[in-house]
Amino acid sequence: MVFDLRRCIGCNACVVACKQENSLPDGVFFTRTLSQEYGVFPNVNRVYIPTLCNHCEDAPCQKVCPSGATYTRDDGIVMVDGEKCIGCNSCAVACPYDQRSVMTKESFEDGLYADGNLTPFEEQGYTRFTPGTVTKCDFCSERVDAGLDPACVATCPTDARIFGDLDDPQSKARQLIDERGGKPPLPEKNTKPKVFYVS
Amino acid sequence: MASAQPAIVGDSFAVGYRFQRYWGTSMASAFFCGELGAGLFLVSLYYSVNAGMILGLVVTAVLKTYFHTSHMGVPAKSWRAILRPDRAWVSRGLIMIVLFTGFGVLHVVTGAYGLFEMGSSATLDIIKIVAALAAVGVMAYHGFAMSDSTAISLWDSRLMPLVSVGYALLGGAVVTAVLAGPTQAGDVSQTAVSLPSLGLVLVLLNAGLVSALLYGAYHGSPGARISAEMLFKGVFARQFVPLVFVLGLALPFALLLWAPGSFFVELAVAIAALIGYYAFRVFILRAGVYEPIMNFAPPE
Amino acid sequence: MSSQEPIQNSLKPGKWIRSTCKMCLHSCGSMIHVTDAGIINKIEGDPTNPSNNGKLCPKGNSAIMRHYDPNRFTQPLKRTNPEKGPGIDPKWEPISWDEAFDLTARELKKSIDEDPRKLLPSIEDFQKFNIWNWPLAFGNQNSFQSGGTMCGGAYHPVNGIVHSAFAVANDVKHCNYWINDGTGDGFSSHLHAAAQSNWVAKARIDRGMRCVTIEPRLSTSAAKSEEWIPIRPATDRHFALSLCHVMVKEGLCDYAFLRKDTNAPYLVGADGYFVRNAEDKIYVWDSVDEEAKLWDDPGIKKIALEGIYEVNGNECKPAFQRFVDILDDCSPEETEKVTTVPAETTWRIAREFAEAATIGATIDIEGRTLPLRPAGYNYYRGAQGHKHGFQTNHAFKMVNFMVGNIDTPGGLMGVTLDDQWVDRSHVEPGENGMMLPQPHQLGPLPPFAFPPTTHHLLNYFPVGLHPPHLNLEVFLNREKYGVDFVPDVMVICHSNPLWAIQGPRHKWLEFMRSMRFIVVSDIIPTETTLWADVILPSHDALESWNMTMIEPPHTEGMCLRQPATEPLHNTKSEEEIFYELSERMGILEGYNAVINIVSGFEHKPELMLELDKKYTDKEIARRKGLLWNDKDIDWYAERGHAVTERRTDKWYRPWEGMRLHFYIEDMVKERDQLKANMEEADVPFRNDWCWDDYQPLPTAVLDPVHEEPAEYDLYGIFYKDIQLNFGESLSNPWIKDIVYRDPVHIALILNPKTAAAQGLEQRDIVKVESPNGFLFGRIGTSEGMHPDTLGVSNALSRTKTSHKGVAHAGGHFNDLLPYDLKNTDAVTGQPETVCKVKLTKLDDWPEGLKDGKSVYDLVDKLQETGGGGVH
């Protein structure tokens, strides 16, 4: 995945699309678009920075996972097997990008309207999660397997999220990285992210 | 150029230092109990304070397990934590705890109380050595588990396991001293160092280690510096400094200098040191922050 | 694993339905996924719709949470507690639809039988003009709704005069230099926000279009622009005039366009009227023959734009010269004193703009050779929503007139509201070679009358849009305005006037209390539903039919809304609701006649509704589809829409051969006509009327907001962003989850230097006071705020409702705004939408907002910084 910081308008449509697609409870985000203001009036600007799991090649979350719940698919997508996860949160403190989400029992009980009832949407969606486990963005692996773009990519009004095979020199994602000098987030953490930013 | 310092942002959608929100007080309690129990066992083993060994085993096996399971999102599957010792310190630690509990109990019933025949004294020694090594492992693994989380720069320090061991020993020593006092069970005369003196040394050692840890953090990456600042002058300072440094280190030091060996002093020392130790465990978790994602400077 | 059922919602077994989004008033194409169990579990953009290209904004992405909102009204309700007010439980009692209709019809009829003017409607679904215009069925032209006034009271009329269109947007396909003044267009709001930001991003990144944003705050548009020009609020007209000043002084204008395609050369006499002959034909000056000729004289050699001439013994000037005279006082150095924009910046921007406009260049598009003017000055609510709105809009148009970009590739385009059918052009010829001005884009206005026939004085705004705030002015001074009727029933549908309209709440609440009966049709509880005597709950957009096309900037064509599920609750479509009421009130025939006109059915007689019948939402939708392209509902049901890119013949210069209104002579005419009417009718308040507001050319007059007492030392502005549909979407948990984590929506924002000067710090609690009202809030700082300005997000605007998800914000910005005539444009009814404020630091929240009761507590909860995690 490549994020084009010149395109992103910080609208967070991606965030809501992800919540819809993946039935995420209140306060849980597999992706967030952050903003940062810099400079002093009148020479000031704001940059919008989309973030999600970087599907790190050397994923610290996987290294510390004592149960083997976190694993990497052949295509490089870092996955969590909810059946195996014990909810120790080790991965959450190991991910330098704060991209792991704790699926507390309470959030499944309280519901999005915090009234102790679940909407039909939640009822049909929450079954995918095991309460108490920790999970995260899986690059919409099912959609990707079905040949679709991830939900956040599909909805992004400005096409700021470019999904593609970074190993394929023909892919738009790879080309953008090469042309505009894509940078990974926090390279000093030595995680080898598969997400790059161009600005 | 980014002139606005990224702030501490909680879970807002702003770039900045984000608190880790995943290891809380249950985890701090589990760490505390795990380390303290192992330290207590080890010190008591050395000083042959049987009550200390038993208490140490109970603290680790029961309390630590209790807090750890209550931290766990899916407690019923906690056993799975043992599956990846090849890479995860939590798995390794769990194995240590199993070993420690097993051999510790075995040592107490055989070596200490001689309730069962266990063959040769070599076997007894092996049991004792394994129990002792496993205790060291338990003491240290918490630190490794934290320093392995390179995400949180405050924790990402080689000193972390040493601090764990140091505090475990300090905790062990001050509790053993209390237990050794009234029961008179320990044979102190055969050891070179008296328990109060050990306490003094360990207080100094820990003061040094904690200071070094925080000094290193302050002069380390920006996130670690923010964390250290929070502990010294920021949001946590009003609790961290009095509890960890004054109550947990300075007061025991003074008391041990003033009246070593007195039961009530030892009791006071133990209470103060343990509170400081626990506070250290809590705040070192709470002060952990992730670094802001800002390495790709904003477009000019 | 692979044999498992999918866990991602879009891939679960089920079906996709093509429909149209309605999370704001616009109409992006959507696809709705319904599971085999009949549950809506994913909504995506429709990639076949060229407007939004498969994209949805966050609001569009959050429709499911409105559908399943447990706070929705599930059945008709009747109030049993006669006491009304915020925080007072109406003690709703469920009633049958029959009873609800009977009761409502009886109460409404009681009033309109006495006097049709006693009914006050607030009906404002932009996607359903067939409902909106219901009161016309009994000749009622009152309005208590806000739509169109706060945002476009002056904008729409001026667009109607200049483009014969409702809205405007720059031509994104060719524009290279996009100025955005006081609007989020292309970045966060305005026309089809999801669609427009897609088009604009492509232009920005793929074609390198340059953007400049003029704003008091670093909006999203400003942040993404190459340049942000901070401006003092309510001074945008001065900035625009100084751009014109530079272009005129430096000869950077498209003189050929001004001569040929506008009335700029028409000669204007000292009285402001064009100089005409006995047959009413207008003169121009031929500078070669040095004589006046009729505008259509084939012998004109060179038409003069400048100079002073004499025709029939009277001194006169080309309209352009009159504008040049005005601009003499509008140098960047002069306007800087008002706008705070450095003069050098203005000089540079004007030059860059004119250069980017490539005056003289042409482009061939589908067999036509057209001027290519790839620079446009785009603007909307923030820039135009001021007292002198008419002049302000006119000034923005003038910047575009200067470079000849009106409706021209790359320039500022007229965007129609609802084209209705394919073949019609929205442009018609008017007098003297000019295009027919069409200021009344939402239908004709009531004629002059005294006593007034409307409770908001619409009889006196010649090119106005409904000014709802004047209901308050009149309510408090009925005698002064000679209003000889007392409205006592309200019909509210799809509108939240108690949120939307400006003026202090406590006075509005008195107004509400004066009503005998209030009926509200909505889907969720709001500030306004709290006042209802009867609630008539309607279907939501995922359960109902509709056909619409609302202001798509670059596309045209009807969009179908179709139900994805059966209604969840015992609700009805608005169509059924208004038909049932009409029948019981005995106004069915009148209502059908109104729909035939406003929906355009009269243009295809076979589509006309029979007057004595009731129609379903589906049938109305079907006929609108047929009206557009002769396709039946099944065709639409499969495709979802008939949207194509705008056809270039109607999009580019559809007025070819006509002259545009550079000089708006109608202002002089309307003023004099109104004056005469008022004299004749001896209207008591005629001397209070702001006669100076009627100007055929924009001037540098200051808006009265700048003259408030000095103690009010800051300007207060409000803003929204793409996540928010006004304040309404704040009840949606997904929207709340993102909005209250965004630094620009969680505090009243000041520049840090201003905050320091006021002795304030981040998180200080303040009372904000204007001459009109007050609110409470918490301070935040941002370098991205003009130092004169306090910014208040719409995310901090909700007050007491019975929706459990809506948090009290400590007051409402609209309380601070004026509602009087002095701050209302006498031409259009446009009210001032910024105010002067002062801040007082408080030690604690006032009672009622303490202890976790305000929106700020929610903000803190979501943001929580304290460590110590979840277990």
Ligand SMILES: Nc1nc2c(c(=O)[nH]1)N[C@H]1C(S)=C(S)[C@@H](COP(=O)(O)OP(=O)(O)OC[C@H]3O[C@@H](n4cnc5c(=O)[nH]c(N)nc54)[C@H](O)[C@@H]3O)O[C@H]1N2
């Ligand atoms: N996302 C979204 N889109 C919408 C809507 C919505 O609610 N949400 N509503 C629709 C409707 S009805 C309308 S009217 C349009 C309005 O759409 P916009 O015209 O974009 O309206 P706002 O966002 O209210 O205001 C635009 C900007 O004006 C700035 N501003 C305030 N005062 C001044 C001033 O004096 N001068 C200048 N230059 N700027 C000023 C504000 O900071 C704000 O950023 O959007 C439509 N589209």
Ligand SMILES: Nc1nc2c(c(=O)[nH]1)N[C@H]1C(S)=C(S)[C@@H](COP(=O)(O)OP(=O)(O)OC[C@H]3O[C@@H](n4cnc5c(=O)[nH]c(N)nc54)[C@H](O)[C@@H]3O)O[C@H]1N2
């Ligand atoms: N402070 C402040 N005031 C403003 C503005 C602002 O930005 N800030 N914006 C101004 C502008 S530009 C405008 S246009 C007005 C807008 O003012 P309103 O049109 O009053 O806007 P909303 O609050 O969106 O009200 C729409 C109502 O329709 C209801 N609704 C939604 N869907 C349906 C449906 O399918 N059926 C029915 N029956 N009801 C439905 C919603 O619940 C909501 O109560 O506000 C103006 N006032």
Ligand code: SF4
């Ligand atoms: S949807 Fe696209 S533009 Fe909007 S915040 Fe996400 S990445 Fe940025």
Ligand code: SF4
């Ligand atoms: S971003 Fe975090 S969660 Fe994702 S793979 Fe990397 S370390 Fe793991």
Ligand code: SF4
């Ligand atoms: S929380 Fe689950 S996924 Fe994370 S480290 Fe523990 S077992 Fe692995």
Ligand code: SF4
């Ligand atoms: S790829 Fe899918 S799971 Fe990941 S952030 Fe995007 S929508 Fe969410």
Ligand code: SF4
């Ligand atoms: S801009 Fe309006 S119509 Fe388009 S997706 Fe957003 S809410 Fe829906």
Ligand SMILES: [Mo]
């Ligand atoms: Mo509006």
